Amino acid sequence: MTSSSSITIYRQDYTVPPFLVDHIDLTFDLGPSVTQVKATTRLRHNPESESHDIVLYGEALELVKIVMNGKTLAKSDYATDNGELRIANVPDDVTLVVDTLIHPDQNTSLMGLYLSNGNFFTQCEAEGFRKITWYPDRPDVMATYTVTIRADKEKYPVLLSNGNLVETGDLPNNRHYAVWDDPFRKPSYLFALVAGNLVCREETFKLADGRDVLLQVWVEKNNLDKTAHAMESLKHSIRWDESRFGLELDLDRFMIVAVSDFNMGAMENKGLNIFNTRYILANPRVATDTDYANIESVVGHEYFHNWTGDRVTCRDWFQLSLKEGLTVFRDQEFSADLTGSDSGRAVKRIEDVRTLRQLQFPEDAGPMAHPVRPDAYQEINNFYTVTVYEKGAEVVRMYQTLFGRDGFRKGMDLYFSRHDGNAVTCNDFLAAMADANGRDLSQFERWYSQAGTPRVRLESHYDEKERTLTVSLSQFCPPTPGQTEKQPFLIPFAIGLLDSKGNDMPLRLKGGKDSGTSCILELSDASQTFTFVDVAEKPVISALRNFSAPVILEYEQSDDELLHLLSHDSDHFNRWEAGQRLAARRLVSLTKAVQDGQPLTLDTAFADAFRTVLSDTSLDAALRELALTLPSEMMVAERLDEIDPHAIHQARQFMRRTLAEKLEKEWRDAWDRNRTEGTYRPVPSDAGKRALKNLALSYLLALDNPVYCQMAIEQYNRADNMTDRLAALTSLVHSGCMNRHPEAKALLDDFYREFENEALVIDKWFSLQATSPHAGIETITTLMEHPAFTLKNPNRARSLIFGFCHNNMAQFHAADGSGYEFWSKNLIELDRINPQVAARLARCMDQWKRYIPSLRKPAEQALRHVSEQPLSRDTREIIEKTLSA
Known part of the structure; x- marks a missing residue:
């Protein structure tokens, strides 16, 4: 696959699709070297579009024929160019039948329909569906699906797709079929098909509303003994989403399938999640504690997508963090809640921030720096990044930091009531949070549109006579590719004060009410000053508690202050952070000593x-x-x-x-x-x-x-x-x-x-x-x-x-x-x-x-x-x- 030139796609150029799809019937006659795909699609003109052209996308397809409203089209009736098929000036209502041939055994990209260990699997996000059939393959085209799968019964006894199984039967020549119906509208990237020689662990599970649903984890036979943890993780995910967000499973069954050849970690196809085996298979003999934790997290992530990604999806790929950042936040909260302790939550928070700093901060400072909501791309697969996922999750977390758990839940409820069944934007999510909490969040939008990691400088002054502590915060975001000047962000900055014995001190801002022992300062200007009153002694400041915003803190504290925080801070994250700052300070000095040929020493105080x-x-x-x-x-x-x-x-x-x-x-x-x-x-x-x-x-x-x-x-x-x-x-x-x-x-x-x-x-x-x-x-x-x-x-x-x-x-x-x-x-x-x-x-x-x-x-x-x-x-x-x- 080569490309001599690159085409840049810009968010500002978005236009609505000229035609919408009400329903698609897909029929697959599966064969490893040749698979026949028949797509019958009911389209209607989009009243918001002036164009009457149907635009379909395809890649590596062998087109057999196209029939429109009963008439077979000649090659002169349509135009193909660079993966796009255009039929001009069509009527308002169209039934389009497209017959294609594809070659799964030649598909090493693992996008579209491909083979792994003799079994068929699909991966359609972001643009893999166009490797299956010609179709308006874009996330804002949503339809209901009926899928018929035909295959050799002995080689492929299991035939799966999205939704509910409505019919099975035998065919001549030792073949059989299955028909699946998905009643929920979805974009093509959420389509899935699996066919092969697989076995499953299954359980009937009772939902909060009393309904019984079937849960299945499908694997190759030799891996069945490694599926118990994945099943338990799925049940925990369902229960957590019911209790934390009031969201229930909406299908009669939920299936997970594990495959060893997979580009990603997993995929949230509606009702039929496909997973990399590394995030499903576990028993004590083959899996580490980290594997167990990752399986629980990723199973939760893909299940939570059922609502934040499937029921409400993104309008275009620039809005990818709408579903991914939000769902990463949800799986982080799920894993933290399941620890059952404050220290367990802190461990999870530290692990997440370590990932952010080690992978996302360098991305923000490098050639691929881009906003959480990118403005342009050449290849969408390149924007499945730690910025979109992990920084996107931090942006979502800041809503909860600003509004608390109850306020965040109100915003989520409003988001679903407004947008269930639709393809929307990051700004739609922001608007739901703002409206639900009666807050103007126009400045907060910059977290989506501006790239780079903001730097926050903290300076302080304690007045012993007045018993006041003045905290001055200023922010600056370095230039990034395409963005030389940045406007101030709205930054929730959590802070606490420790006395000389290591106890938390009560906080009261000048002109404000008591704030307990930790409060959120809202930094919205380039620089602001906050004054705490009735501060009994000069404190040690515990800054950016629980990493309340994805920023780099520039605050010079002495070794003694950091050692005090390391020994006493009630905020577990900042205890860890103090130790990291002490170690990093010495590692930088040691690195320079190595370069200068100086002897290396480590002070006793640190040890x-x-x-x-x-x-x-x-x-x-x-x-x-x-x-x-x-x-x-x-x-x-x-x-x-x-x-x-x-x-x-x-x-x-x-x-x-x-x-x-x-x-x-x-x-x-x-x-x-x-x-x-x-x-x-x-x-x-x-x-x-x-x-x-x-x-x-x-x-x-x-x-x-x-x-x-x-x-x-x-x-x-x-x-x-x-x-x-x-x-x-x-x-x-x-x-x-x-x-x-x-x-x-x-x-x-x-x-x-x-x-x-x-x-x-x-x-x-x-x-x-x-x-x-x-x-x-x-x-x-x-x-x-x-x-x-x-x-x-x-x-x-x-x-x-x-x-x-x-x-x-x-x-x-x-x-x-x-x-x-x-x-x-x-x-x-x-x-x-x-x-x-x-x-x-x-x-x-x-x-x-x-x-x-x-x-x-x-x-x-x-x-x-x-x-x-x-x-x-x-x-x-x-x-x-x-x-x-």
Whole structure:
């Protein structure tokens, strides 16, 4: 798939569709090499459009014939150009019958209808439906669907589509059929079809209104024993949406299907969610605590789309965050609520903010920076980004911060009452929130239209005589591509004050009422001043509590103040944040010392602070693990004007080794005290203990002591769950013990032999080697030649190539440029197979202009080499923007 030129599509050019679709009948005669598709579509003229042309979209289709209102059209009756088929000057009411042939076994893009392990699957978001039939494939064209599927009964005993099953039967020649009817109007991107040799776990589930519905999780037979957690997660999702938002399942059944070849994590097709197997399959032998948590979150996310994405969808793809940002927020709240504790909610919040800072903040500062609601795109697949999803979720969260849970629920209720069954915009959601809460949110709209991460500077002054604290806030958003000047945002800024003993102080703003011990300051101008009165002593400020807005806080606090917050802040997020700021401050200094050839040292006060947190058993184990995990190399890079990956890596390794030495006894105690007894349970309390224990193990292995190497080997051999086994193996590989201890080296082969038939575990096997700081190009190249490796499977490509290029800074940025050559070679090859996955690999070079000069030149050479190749639209857009930024 190549494109010699790119067409930019602009949000401002949106026009309504000239024709709307009332209903479509789809008939599939399935065959691996040739599948016949017959689409009978009832269209009517849109009174809001002056055009009487029907516009259909198609890609990689073999058109057999088109019949309009009973007349077969000649080629002269329509025009095709660049994936568009236009029939001019048609009557107001049209029945269009389109017969096409498609070739699933040749479809390596995994968009449209394709094969995976001999079974048929579809992926239609964003524009995959046009690979199935000619159709007005745009999200604002919504219709009801009836789908008939015909196939070989022995090869494909299971035939699934959206909605409710209304008819099944046998056909001649050992074939059979199924008819599915979806009574809810939906855009074509939500269409789904699955056919194959699958089995399911199913349960009848009673909804809050008393209705019984059928829940099914479909997988290949050998994976049925790994579906219990997904089913429980689905039931939890249904119950949570009923209680939190009053939203019920609207179909008679809800189906989930797992497939190993899938570009995304999962897809919310109405009533028939299709999932990447990594977000469905779990049992203690093959899945880690993180896998269990991710499955619960993603199952929730796709189920919640039933309302925020399916029942109400986006008018055009520029509004993608309308459904994705909102639904990410909902799945975050779901996971947080299910922890059942304040500390559990804090752990979830910290994890979400870490993702935002590590992935989205760099995107905001790079060549692909774009608003939550983009203004233009060349390839829509490139805008399924952390900005649209995670920053979009933060924008939604700010509504709840401003209005509280009750106010947010009122806004959601109004949104559904106004727009159920329609395709709408981000501004429609904003209007519902504003109207439900009696608030003018016109300024808040800038969060959708302006790109970049705002920076908020805080300055304070305490007047001992007047007992007042003056807090001055100012905001600035750096220029981004296409946006040089920014207007002030409306920023909800949560703040609290701690006294000298670490207690929360009561808050009262001048001229205002008491605000408890935490309040929201609304920063709406370029700079504003707020005065707190009756402040009994000079406080330590706890700023931006719970990360109340997606901004970068610029506030100089001393080590003593940060240590005070780390020890006492009642806001768990800010306790963690204080530790991160202390660590990052030292990592930046250490990085500069490496570059200047200076000796590396780590102060005792910092190590003592770590010791205090590690030994504080009153703190939840999961919180301690997060607080004791150093900022990643990528997050350190974001604090530097010029990125020197090797200096950053050396600085971080020095800090880890020094903390291991100074706290050796405490790490050993943590490993001993946090072992979980009895049957494995993927619950937050046990998962937190395992996380802290395994973090302690990784620190101990930094000491190059054969005793701890043996301890990790014993943990591996005795582990009754994948979390502990994989953590031990990863620590052995990443510490270098594999190169020094024969028994340790044998474990890699042992792990492969035991799990060679478990694809998701073999992904982990590739990934842990790809991300090892000891794994150079030779290691990765050798792994690519392994019989289990293939570029055609996205999970496998991500585990090895992405793992190396995205998550192994020291080795990927090799001084000789070999990492960049490896990237360019595999990017070009992957682009020929699967452009969507290739475009994501291209993103690891976003920051190349910030590299030190010795790396900048080979990086540019690799980028220019790629740009000279025939590329897909997906990848070319990324490469061109990266080079021209």
